[in-house]
Every structure is written in C-alpha cells, then in structure tokens.
Amino acid sequence: MDFIRKRLDGKIRVATSRDQKKDIIELNRVKIEYYLFCMLGALWNKYYDYLSPEQRENLLRKIRKPSIGSVIDCISTLDDGTGEILNGRDKVSKLQSYTKLRNARVGHGYIIGDFELETMQEMGNISKYIEDNINFVNNDKSFVIVEKYEDRKATGIIIKPSGDMFGWSKDDADERFKQGSVLTYSEEKYYKVDPFIFMESEENVYLFKDIADLLSGTATMNSIFIGDVKTIISQEFRNPQFDCGDDRVVRPSGTVSNKYKNNYVSYITIGTLKKKIMDFLRKDRASVAAVLWGHGGVGKTALIQSVCDDLYNSSHKDFDYIIFTSAKNVKYNIQTGNVDALSNNISSFEDLINAIGSVMYPEDDFDAELILDSQSRVLIIIDDFETFPQEEKTKISSYLAKMDIDRHKVVITTRALMTLGVEFQTNELTKADTKKFLEEIIKSDFYNNPTFAQDLISHLREDEIERIFDITSGRPLFILQLLAAWKEMGDIREVLDKKGDLKSTSSAIQFLYGRMFDYLSVNAKKVFTTMGALIDGTDDPNLIEKVSYALDMQDDDFETAINELVKLKMIELTDNRFFRAYSREIAKMMTSEFYASSGDFQDLINSKLEILTKDKNLDNHTALLQDANLSRSSDPEETVTEKYLLIINSTNTGPEIRLEAIRNLAEYLASSRGKIDNALNLLRANHESFANDPEYFIILSDYCVRAGQRDMAVKYIRRFVRNKPEPAWNLEAVRLEMSWLLLMHKAIIEIERREEIINSQKSGDRERQEANSRMREVISSGGLIFAQLKESSILQDFTPRVKQNILAGLNQYVTMCYKMYRLQEAIDACKFAIRNFPTHMTRDFGSKLRQSERKLSRKN
Known part of the structure; x- marks a missing residue:
C-alpha cells in the first residue's frame, strides 16, 4: 500500500x-x-x-x-x-x-x-x-521527494502510506538522491522511480506520457489527480548522440539549439549592454520581447550571438531551447569591401515557425499553436527584423504578443524603430572605446605572440587613432575591415593613406543606409526628404522651423516624425531649434531622396523655401549665432564654445556671421571666463581666412595688446599693410586707418622702451642714443602718414571707428614729437586734429597743443 x-x-x-x-x-x-x-x-x-x-x-x-x-x-x-x-x-x-x-x-x-x-x-x-x-x-511503501542534495547529504519530505508527511534526510546519499529525485522506500530499500513517476507534492503526482525531445531530455507528464500536463527535463532521457539530425546541437549547458555560424571570431565586450541583455533574459518578468536596435555595422548580431554563447556555456541551463533565426539577406565583406548576398535566410512568418519547430519538434507535425503551448523555456532570436515585408512583420508581432512571459523570451535585432518590447540601443564606439576595441582585437588575433601584439599597440600614435576613428566612425565592422587590411599591408600608415574613408565608400553607404529610408513612417519620410532640400548634402545645422513651414504638417505629426528621426540617429537636434544630419553619409542620402522625389513635391518645397527666404528672414547661421549669444549666460563653457565653433568651422557660414561669432566667442573667453590666451589663440587660428578684412586684424591686434603682446599686434598689422590686400587696400580709409594703428603700436612700444632706459641706472649713453634714434624713425614714418592724411579729401566721410583709430595713432605721434622736442610738428598735428575731427574726439589734442606751445615758447 x-x-x-x-x-x-x-x-x-x-x-x-x-x-x-x-x-x-x-x-x-x-x-x-x-x-x-x-x-x-x-x-x-x-x-x-x-x-x-x-x-x-x-x-x-x-x-x-x-x-x-x-x-x-x-x-x-x-x-x-x-x-x-x-x-x-x-x-x-x-x-x-x-x-x-x-x-x-x-x-x-x-x-x-x-x-x-x-x-x-x-x-x-x-x-x-x-x-x-x-x-x-503490494508492500507498504513511502515516497521520498528530495529537495536538496549537497556534500552527499540529501534532505526533503517523506510521504507515508497513510498520506502523512514528515521531514526526511539521509547521510552518505548516493547519486540516486540528487535534488528533484523521487524514490520509494520499503523494507529498508530505496528505489528511484523518477522520471516515470514525478512529484512536486502529495497533490502534484505525474505519470510519464512520452519523451518530447531526446536531445534535451524533455518529457511530457500527465497528472494523476488534477488533470494537468507538465514537461520536465530529465538527464536520464537526454541522449545527444541519439537522432540528433543535421540542424540541432546540444550545448554544454544542456540547451538545445539550431546550428548556425557566429559572425565573429573573438567577441570583445565594450560597455554594459551585454550584461543588461543578460539580465533581461534571466530576471525580467515584465516583457517577452526585447528590441536590440541601432545602425548597421555596430555589432548587433555579434552581441546577441555572444549572449547566446554565454547561455550555452553557463553552468545553469536558462533555456531548454535557443533558436537563432536571421532574415539578413546581405553581408558586408570586410576583405573586399563589397556587399555580398546571403542565402538560407528566413523571409516570412511561416519560415520563422518552421525554423522554431524544426528544433523543438524535429520528427513531429507541428504548428504555431503547438510552439505556444509547449511548457519548455524557449529563447528565440530574430536577426535583421527590418528585412521582413510589412505584412510578415505584422504576423510575427501578433504571434509574439501571444507568448507566455514565464516561458518565452524573444530578442529582435533591427535597424528600425520598434515598440515590441524592452529597448536596447547599440551605438558607435567613442574614440576611446575604438582604441580599446582595436587593441583587444589585436591581442586576440595574435594571442600566440603577445609580444608582437603589444609592439603593434605601443606604436599606434594618437593621430593615427584619431584617423582610425574618423574613417570608421567607431563601427566595429569597419574597424575589423581596417585591421584586415593592416594585417595584409603590414603598415598602419600605408593602410590609412590607401584605404581612405571606409564608411563613405559606395558599398559601405549601400550597406549602412541603403534600406534605412524604407523603414521610416510616412511623415518621417516627408520630413527627411524636405531636409534634403535644405542641407544640400552637407551636415551643417539648419532650422527645424524651415522644415515645418515648408511641409505645413500638423504640429503633433511633425514632432512625432522629428522624434522618430532622432531616435533612429538620422538627425541630431540642438536646443530643439536646429537639426543636422547624423553623418555626412546620411546628409548625402537626404539630398538624394529629395531629388528622387516627385517633381510636384520638389516644386512645392522649393517654392515654400523661396518664400521663407524672402518673407520669413530666417537665416540658419544668424539663428545659430543668436542661440550661441543667449547661451553665454546659462550654459557651461564647453557648450557655449561648441555652439560658436559650429558656426565658425562651417564652410557655409558667411564671413560677416563668422566674424561676429569669432568676436563674440573671443570676448566671452577673455572677459567672462578670464581666458585671454584662449581668445587670442582663436583669433590667430582664423586670421588667414580674413586676410582682406582690416576689421579682423584690428580685433586681433587689440587682443594681442590685452594679452601683453603688443609686439605681436605690430606683427599682424604690419603683415596686413605689407600684403596690401585687394580690394581693401584700394580704400583710402583702410590705408590710413591701418597705417595709423601700426604707428600707434610702434610708438607706444618705443616710448615705453625709452622711458625704461632713461629710468634705468644701468643704461649708458649708447642705449639712450639708440632709443632716441628709434623714436626719430617712428616720427619720420608718422610724418609721411600725416602728410597723406592732410591730403585726404574724404576725411569727413570716414566712419567713427576709422576716425577713432586715426586719432589714436595721431595722438601717439604727437606724444613722440613732444618728447623728442619736435614741438612744431606736434603743434601742427594737434591743430589739424582739432580743425578736422569732431570736438568730442579731440579733447586730448587741445591740452597737448597748449603744452607744446608753452614748451616751444620756453625753448625760444
């Protein structure tokens, strides 16, 4: 009993x-x-x-x-x-x-x-x-359910023939008593009876029905008392060599999967994304599906395959089945740089179900519902989901919605934005991570020669890392392509010289972005295409308001479309006012899509943009400058600087806006941040672009003086005067203004030097004579310029700035004449200034005139 x-x-x-x-x-x-x-x-x-x-x-x-x-x-x-x-x-x-x-x-x-x-x-x-x-x-027998087996000691519960239950333990227990085992006990003998009799408690008693899968050891059990059906995994039924077939393999953890080839040799883990996905698969009880999305070439497929490898090699079996499926129909060949076609990909909902069923039910007839009803724990990977036709995507999405959160997990990789489950975004590597990834790949490829690997790494210069990052955009796919070429050529500098911009070849652009436009919603396509008319193939910033005006779309629809493009990393936003293409390649794609659109659409957008330019007066770079100016009082220095440099470094910025941006950034750095050297370096770095602009050299000389480098001010103004830039030098006002400014700086330098020599006890007669000689040379130059000034017939037409700068030079000329006892020349210059310039500008000349006249009278 x-x-x-x-x-x-x-x-x-x-x-x-x-x-x-x-x-x-x-x-x-x-x-x-x-x-x-x-x-x-x-x-x-x-x-x-x-x-x-x-x-x-x-x-x-x-x-x-x-x-x-x-x-x-x-x-x-x-x-x-x-x-x-x-x-x-x-x-x-x-x-x-x-x-x-x-x-x-x-x-x-x-x-x-x-x-x-x-x-x-x-x-x-x-x-x-x-x-x-x-x-x-017939004999009276008890049933033992083993709950724990450790260090040859088993503990659990024993159910007596009467049905009474007690705690149970056994020392020196053998392998029959492993955790989960069910045994009978009668006449001091134990018989292990699972998996043919399986118990979780006195109520949950199951009889063996069949073996659902020999490869995994999955058995189906029927309940005796409660009418339930259960699947269990039994080591006794697992036989990896039995009827395995060509398409299935049992992994070290006991998980059964289909056979497929990883797209990597060595996986390099960068960041925490892999751990987050693993946590989702093992711990998340809120969602069946996760979407791993990002641009092409960033390693989505390799990442999820590496996750699967970790699950296969785990000491704990997380899933009974893992099925990797892929809709990917093209592959970027890192050896040739070409895009190759792929076969054996799935392309429909039916293909997906067949792929899953062939692993879970290799010998049985099956349908989609049978997979849903299975009690096995299943992980399904659907790679390159965006490749499916829309009708098939809808079928698959509906099917996934029926899955059981406790038994099923699905990870989808895609380049398109989806809302099927938990979202994991893959990004391009940063420059630092690009370097780290490259170093780890080198170590992996030359694992048998670590000294050689370290030698390669140690000889990588920072400028080479910068170049590698630029031509690969931090995408592992292109980094691997570059490494393959490096191994073939042997010299990284030769690779960088010959290979060019890997991410911008026609094949790379086709692979990365060829289908991206097709994944967009209808409104996002309209916005994207219209942006192409504005940016004309460049990645310069542009006003979102222009796109909105040109399309005349409902605000909510427009905002949703913008957010979609941002989420897909097709555009970037600044302060929600400006957009720019995420990369030069996408910018070219935008413009191509615009010119590929219908003639009516192009005409409509172009006409709207013409009206916008005339009536709305919306200039991108003016707006960007206004935004940068406003940010000076609220944003961090790094952000303010980036905004100004965006304008300054753009090849499409007009010279007036660019000059204003340089002037404002320099003033911000010098006055608000106390970084006069940074301001001066900014002006120096851009002076060649303004070789014909006297205003720029005036600003540059002013900052040289503020930085305590008046001799550099002389250098830059002398360069402008000597170069006589066309057409600026043809303007009389420019010649006079720049000549007097040059004289002013030279005069101040020589006056200060002379005063220092006179006041120095160590200076001798020779030093004093040389100082006086230099003073006389400057006065002679000033006399020539003064003669030109007196001959000018358009003096009254000069701008206030020009007049101020001429008077500044004339003032120093008078000072030098006064100090060198050239008093009549000083008097003539003062009288000329008072007679020909506004009174409020010449107050200093009145006092200097009186001083010079008194000194002359005493001399006489």
Whole structure:
C-alpha cells in the first residue's frame, strides 16, 4: 500500500457506491498504469546502465512515444534475469492481457462498445492480480521527494502510506538522491522511480506520457489527480548522440539549439549592454520581447550571438531551447569591401515557425499553436527584423504578443524603430572605446605572440587613432575591415593613406543606409526628404522651423516624425531649434531622396523655401549665432564654445556671421571666463581666412595688446599693410586707418622702451642714443602718414571707428614729437586734429597743443 494507491482506492469506492462504471474503469486504468510506470521507474534506474548500447537505444525508442505494450516490454526486458519485481513469465503474460483489454475496449478513457460491466470487472481483476502477486506493488511503501542534495547529504519530505508527511534526510546519499529525485522506500530499500513517476507534492503526482525531445531530455507528464500536463527535463532521457539530425546541437549547458555560424571570431565586450541583455533574459518578468536596435555595422548580431554563447556555456541551463533565426539577406565583406548576398535566410512568418519547430519538434507535425503551448523555456532570436515585408512583420508581432512571459523570451535585432518590447540601443564606439576595441582585437588575433601584439599597440600614435576613428566612425565592422587590411599591408600608415574613408565608400553607404529610408513612417519620410532640400548634402545645422513651414504638417505629426528621426540617429537636434544630419553619409542620402522625389513635391518645397527666404528672414547661421549669444549666460563653457565653433568651422557660414561669432566667442573667453590666451589663440587660428578684412586684424591686434603682446599686434598689422590686400587696400580709409594703428603700436612700444632706459641706472649713453634714434624713425614714418592724411579729401566721410583709430595713432605721434622736442610738428598735428575731427574726439589734442606751445615758447 502507498498513499497514491490509497487515494485511488478511495475514489473507486466512491464511484462504486454511485454505480459510475466509466469512472471505475478509468480509475482502475490510472491505477494499473501507475503500477506499471512505478515498476518501470524502479527497474530503469537500477538496471538501464548495465544494458548494452543496442539494448539501451532499443528501450529509448520504445518509450519515446510509448504504448502500454511497449512499457510492459521494457519492464520485462529490465526484469529479465533478475526477477526482482516480476519473477516469472506468467506475470508478464497477465500484464500483457491488460494491453489487449485496453486496446480492444478502452481508448483514451472511453469504453468501446457495450461492454461496460465486463470491462469494469476485468480491469478490477487485473488490478487486484498486480496487488496480490507483485510484492513491489503490494508492500507498504513511502515516497521520498528530495529537495536538496549537497556534500552527499540529501534532505526533503517523506510521504507515508497513510498520506502523512514528515521531514526526511539521509547521510552518505548516493547519486540516486540528487535534488528533484523521487524514490520509494520499503523494507529498508530505496528505489528511484523518477522520471516515470514525478512529484512536486502529495497533490502534484505525474505519470510519464512520452519523451518530447531526446536531445534535451524533455518529457511530457500527465497528472494523476488534477488533470494537468507538465514537461520536465530529465538527464536520464537526454541522449545527444541519439537522432540528433543535421540542424540541432546540444550545448554544454544542456540547451538545445539550431546550428548556425557566429559572425565573429573573438567577441570583445565594450560597455554594459551585454550584461543588461543578460539580465533581461534571466530576471525580467515584465516583457517577452526585447528590441536590440541601432545602425548597421555596430555589432548587433555579434552581441546577441555572444549572449547566446554565454547561455550555452553557463553552468545553469536558462533555456531548454535557443533558436537563432536571421532574415539578413546581405553581408558586408570586410576583405573586399563589397556587399555580398546571403542565402538560407528566413523571409516570412511561416519560415520563422518552421525554423522554431524544426528544433523543438524535429520528427513531429507541428504548428504555431503547438510552439505556444509547449511548457519548455524557449529563447528565440530574430536577426535583421527590418528585412521582413510589412505584412510578415505584422504576423510575427501578433504571434509574439501571444507568448507566455514565464516561458518565452524573444530578442529582435533591427535597424528600425520598434515598440515590441524592452529597448536596447547599440551605438558607435567613442574614440576611446575604438582604441580599446582595436587593441583587444589585436591581442586576440595574435594571442600566440603577445609580444608582437603589444609592439603593434605601443606604436599606434594618437593621430593615427584619431584617423582610425574618423574613417570608421567607431563601427566595429569597419574597424575589423581596417585591421584586415593592416594585417595584409603590414603598415598602419600605408593602410590609412590607401584605404581612405571606409564608411563613405559606395558599398559601405549601400550597406549602412541603403534600406534605412524604407523603414521610416510616412511623415518621417516627408520630413527627411524636405531636409534634403535644405542641407544640400552637407551636415551643417539648419532650422527645424524651415522644415515645418515648408511641409505645413500638423504640429503633433511633425514632432512625432522629428522624434522618430532622432531616435533612429538620422538627425541630431540642438536646443530643439536646429537639426543636422547624423553623418555626412546620411546628409548625402537626404539630398538624394529629395531629388528622387516627385517633381510636384520638389516644386512645392522649393517654392515654400523661396518664400521663407524672402518673407520669413530666417537665416540658419544668424539663428545659430543668436542661440550661441543667449547661451553665454546659462550654459557651461564647453557648450557655449561648441555652439560658436559650429558656426565658425562651417564652410557655409558667411564671413560677416563668422566674424561676429569669432568676436563674440573671443570676448566671452577673455572677459567672462578670464581666458585671454584662449581668445587670442582663436583669433590667430582664423586670421588667414580674413586676410582682406582690416576689421579682423584690428580685433586681433587689440587682443594681442590685452594679452601683453603688443609686439605681436605690430606683427599682424604690419603683415596686413605689407600684403596690401585687394580690394581693401584700394580704400583710402583702410590705408590710413591701418597705417595709423601700426604707428600707434610702434610708438607706444618705443616710448615705453625709452622711458625704461632713461629710468634705468644701468643704461649708458649708447642705449639712450639708440632709443632716441628709434623714436626719430617712428616720427619720420608718422610724418609721411600725416602728410597723406592732410591730403585726404574724404576725411569727413570716414566712419567713427576709422576716425577713432586715426586719432589714436595721431595722438601717439604727437606724444613722440613732444618728447623728442619736435614741438612744431606736434603743434601742427594737434591743430589739424582739432580743425578736422569732431570736438568730442579731440579733447586730448587741445591740452597737448597748449603744452607744446608753452614748451616751444620756453625753448625760444
């Protein structure tokens, strides 16, 4: 007697009292088959390993999809020669009579024909025969469920024949007592009976039904008491060499997967994204699906394949099945730089279901619903999802929505924006990570020669890293292509010289962006195409307001489209006012799409943009300058500087806006941040672009003085004067202004030097004479310029700035004349200034005139 038989007998008594013949027959069927599987479990676990390989394979075949007859054959085979349970052919014959009865009159629990009473009696007789003649069944026995097995000590619960439960433990326990095992205990003997009898508690008792998958050891179990169906994984049923086929493989963790080839040799982990995906697969209970998205060539496929490899090699089996599928139909060949076609990709919902089913149900007919109903834990990878036609995407998305969050996980890789589940975004590598990735790949490729690898790495210069980052944009795909060329050519400098911009070749652009436009929503396509008319193939910033005005789209729709383009990294925004293409390649693609659009659309957009230019007065760079100016009081220095440099470095910025941006940034750096040297370096770096602009050299000379480098001010103004730039030098005002400014700086330098020599006790007569000589040279130059000034017929037409700068030089000329006792020249210059320039500009000249006249009178 045991608690299972006791409960079944109780149910039979109730059914008998109610004359429920069909229930009595069904309960006896369950009881007999419980006896059979209990005997099979005991014999299987004790003697199976002692059979020959041929016998073991034969038994596996019989129980894979067993009939009652094959179960009895297995019991007979295992008991033969030992007689431990049956001990005689007559008992085997009696059991076989049950097979005949079941096949003839009972099919899946229903009586065939009008033999209820006779069938009920015969079933009862067979049950009683087993109970009376087979000691293994008849003896009182307890069931043990092992909950923990550690250091050869097993603990769990024991269910007595009465049904009472107690805690249980056993020291020096062997492998039969591993965690999850179910054993009978009778007459001081343990018989392991799982996986043919499986228990989670006294209520959850299951009988073996079939082996769903030999490769993984998955078995289907039927509940005795609660009408439930369960799948379990059993080491006893796992046989990786048995009927594996060409398309499946069992991994070290015990997970079964399809066979596929990784697209990498060595995976280099950068950042934390891989860990986040692993956490999603192992810990997340809120979503079935995750979407791994990003531009082409950033390593989405390699990342998820590396995640799968980690799962395959884990000490813990996270999934019973992992199925990797790919819709990818093209591949970028890093050896040739060409885009190659791929075959064997899936292209429809039906292909996807077939790929999954061929792994989970290799020998059975299956459909999509059977996969959903499976109790196995399944991870499905769908690579390059955007390649599916829209109709197939819809079917797949609907199917994924039906999956069970506790058993199913799906990871989709795509270049397009999707809302199917948790979102993981892949990005291009930063410059620092590009260097790290390259170094790790070198170490991996030359693992057998670490000294050589380290030598390669140590000889990489920073400018070469910068160049590598620029031509690859931090995409692992192009870094690998560059490394392949490096290994072939042997010299990284030769590679950089010959290969050019890897990411901008026609093949690379086709691979990276060829299908991107097709993935956009209708409104996003309109916005993207219109942007192409504005930027004309450049990645310069432009006003979003222009696009909005040209399209006249609803605000919500327009904002949604903009957000889509930002999310897909096709554009970048600044302060929500300006957009720019994410890369030069995308900028070219934008413009191409505009010129590929219909003639009517082009005409409409062009006409709107013409109106915009005339009536709206929206100039991009003016707006950018306004934005940069406003940011000076609120944004960090780095942000302010970036905004100004964006204008300054753009080849499309007009000279006036560019000069204003340089002037404003220089003033910000010098006055607000106290970085006069940074301001001066900015002006120096750009002076050649303004070789014909006197205003720029005036500003530059002013900052030289503010930085304590007046001699540099002389250098830059002298350069302008000597170069006599056309057409600026043809303007009389420019010649006079720049000549007087040059004289002013030279005069101040010589006056200060002379004063220093005069006041120095160490200076001798020679130094004083040389100082006076230099002063006289400057005065002579000033006299010539003064003569030109007196001859000017357009003096009154000069701008206030020109007048101020002329007077500044004239003032220093007067000072030098006064100090060198050239008093009449000083008086003439003062009188000229007072007579020809506005009064408010010449107050200094009045006082200097009086001083010079008094000094002259004393001299005379």
